[in-house]
Amino acid sequence: MTDFSFAMLPGVDQEEILWLQELTRNYSEDNKRQFMALYQGRRKDPQTVLICCLIGLVCVAGIHRFVLNQVGMGILYVFTGGLCFIGTIVDAVNHRKLAWEFNKAAAMEAASLLKQY
Template sequence: MFESPFMSLPGITPQEYSYLQTATTGFSDQQLRGFLMIYSSKRRNPDDMVLYCILGFFVPGLARFLVGQIGMGILYFFTYGLCAIGTIIDLVNHKNLAFEYNQKMVFESLQMVKMGNIQ
């Protein structure tokens, strides 16, 4: 049975899998391998985001810093995760935090693959 190369990504969700398939439609095998190499080094695993959100109770804003939301990370840091309410919300929405970040990384990875194939 054919196994998609996206299944090698740890903790991939059906939503992310579908998004990746759509984004890489029409890619050659070489382009797909290059994309996966770049993307896998940049993406955040949703399962790891749970750990980062829990650690956010001790280091407020950690999850926000790791997904590139520096302003929110600073706000969380100085307000102790908005009095821990924001940290709890992040814990509940950890998959959405990871998916939004990963969408940006898909775009960046696609741009890098396309720039590398200019002939």
């Protein structure tokens, strides 16, 4: 498995590719395959986060927070209308940052799972 495999992820940017390459630098080919399988299952595409934000402007606010496993913020957004739509608009602008923070935590979780076995 080459490092090019990370570039095949949907919505991936250069910063994420470099970070993943550094994280898996000392992994064997088998461990890289296992990591990639775990990470792909947990990773959120930034476009999905953006679409959920935009749905929140029209329907129920906070869907994107539930997608990112931020249940508390999701409930807050539902009951306050996305903090009067301002929070939802800010999240729509910062959708890549929200997805990157979630994906970074997901990569660390996948890496720690591989070290356990």
